[in-house]
């Protein structure tokens with residue numbers, strides 16, 4: 190199976206906590222030789238700094254630990270702010286740490302390429318609150334996610350992916366931009382499979398968690414040439430609960446897209 194086809198495991202659509210092991214340095218190091226990604230990050234961070242990066246006081250020691258790792262292990266220059274780090278790292282990054290009750294809370298980060306959410310609305314909140322808008326996610330996975338984060342082993346990047354379908358190639362899908370969701374009539378060459386490649390890395394000195402997100406966009410007519418992706422995506426679209434399709438902004442088009450996939 191190709192890596193992209195693994196986004197669509199056999200069976201009906203469901204949220205899952207499947208994690209692979211990877212190298213933190215491999216995930217965070219620069220890959221984009223064109224400089225386009227860092228250029229766009231710098232643009233958003235300069236244009237509206239408070240919208241795309243933020244740090245609560247509880248996040249300061251977490252940032253310092255990430256900065257240390259970045260310099261020693263990932264070959265990054267020293268930075269002292271979320272804005273600085275956000276401009277030199279290609280992936281978005283978020284910092285979490287447990288509160289007095291053990292619940293993980295979002296303490297800060299740089300998020301230039303959000304998939305439809307705003308950092309300022311989630312900052313300081315627990316992961317359960319953050320995931321509360323995703324229909325069915327907490328009942329299925331809140332407890333396994335908490336267990337997993339509590340026991341996170343240092344030195345490893347635990348990798349997972351989310352996917353969606355967008356009507357444009359914009360990396361930055363911040364809600365304030367109000368980019369249109371896919372509408373009828375659909376054409377596969379005007380739709381993109383948006384993949385969020387995610388990495389969870391323990392910060393052993395502070396007890397925090399670094400959450401990295403890299404966006405990849407694939408035009409749907411191109412990925413649909415792979416028979417496994419075509420059938421897997423079709424199965425996911427058809428079997429997805431209605432409220433999940435609405436959350437993913439695919440309710441108007443999913444039947445038509447599934448039809449085009451054969």
Ligand code: HEM
Nearest residue numbers: 204205206283295305306319322323334351352353400437
């Ligand atoms: C192992 C852990 C995690 C799992 C299994 C998980 C799973 C998911 C899933 C399935 C979605 C729905 C995406 C979709 O289908 O379109 C989602 C959304 C989201 N997750 Fe997670 N997640 C995890 C960790 C995290 C962490 C550490 C953060 C840190 C802030 C986070 C923040 C979010 C946000 C902001 C959304 C979008 C919510 C919105 O639309 O407002 N997740 N997550």
